[in-house]
Amino acid sequence: EAQVTQNPRYLITVTGKKLTVTCSQNMNHEYMSWYRQDPGLGLRQIYYSMNVEVTDKGDVPEGYKVSRKEKRNFPLILESPSPNQTSLYFCASSPLAGGNGYTFGSGTRLTVV
Amino acid sequence: KQEVTQIPAALSVPEGENLVLNCSFTDSAIYNLQWFRQDPGKGLTSLLLIQSSQREQTSGRLNASLDKSSGRSTLYIAASQPGDSATYLCAAQDDKIIFGKGTRLHILP
Numbered sequence: 001e002a003q004v005t006q007n008p009r010y011l012i013t014v015t016g017k018k019l020t021v022t023c024s025q026n027m028n029h030e031y032m033s034w035y036r037q038d039p040g041l042g043l044r045q046i047y048y049s050m051n052v053e054v055t056d057k058g059d060v061p062e063g064y065k066v067s068r069k070e071k072r073n074f075p076l077i078l079e080s081p082s083p084n085q086t087s088l089y090f091c092a093s094s095p096l097a098g099g100n101g102y103t104f105g106s107g108t109r110l111t112v113v
Numbered sequence: 114k115q116e117v118t119q120i121p122a123a124l125s126v127p128e129g130e131n132l133v134l135n136c137s138f139t140d141s142a143i144y145n146l147q148w149f150r151q152d153p154g155k156g157l158t159s160l161l162l163i164q165s166s167q168r169e170q171t172s173g174r175l176n177a178s179l180d181k182s183s184g185r186s187t188l189y190i191a192a193s194q195p196g197d198s199a200t201y202l203c204a205a206q207d208d209k210i211i212f213g214k215g216t217r218l219h220i221l222p
Contacts, residue, residue, distance in 0.1 A: 042213065
């Protein structure tokens with residue numbers, strides 16, 4: 001089944017403790033992206049990647065890192081999480097940056113205390 | 114900078130009614146317009162994708178139209194059912210994908 005898989009689905013952590021949220025897609029998509037969703041603010045893009053080893057900042061990149069060493073994986077790294085990063089996070093992929101629609105993962109609900 | 118607006122923000126209608134959700138975007142130079150459904154706390158499910166060269170797409174009881182020149186898209190839901198209750202998001206894609214904030218739809222049994 002074609003899908004985008006995120007892990008974990010739920011995560012509670014403490015301020016300053018490094019964490020990684022994984023994202024993997026099995027559709028050979030070139031384009032991958034991370035979003036956070038907050039009440040009243042909608043979905044905002046954190047980082048995106050046009051292809052392997054190519055990443056770029058979205059609208060809200062502060063406090064996040066990403067890497068794209070393989071086409072299928074696009075992990076989101078929070079080096080020193082803070083409470084304002086408590087949010088619902090989504091990974092998405094698409095065949096081309098300008099192209100044929102997006103497939104989303106099921107989301108990761110992160111709480112930083 | 115592309116901005117996407119959805120009106121209304123929330124909508125409650127009795128079961129069985131036909132309804133229209135609206136989406137507007139400021140920059141008409143888009144590749145496509147995509148409609149998603151999101152259930153509370155869940156991921157986004159793609160409903161319909163309209164390429165920039167297309168005027169509409171249909172899937173079952175759903176029909177989405179696109180008018181690039183006026184910067185508008187509509188999602189028409191026929192014969193609404195309680196199971197249609199969810200948040201509906203539209204997204205305009207150029208070099209990035211920009212989302213509206215969604216319309217929360219509640220179908221009253």
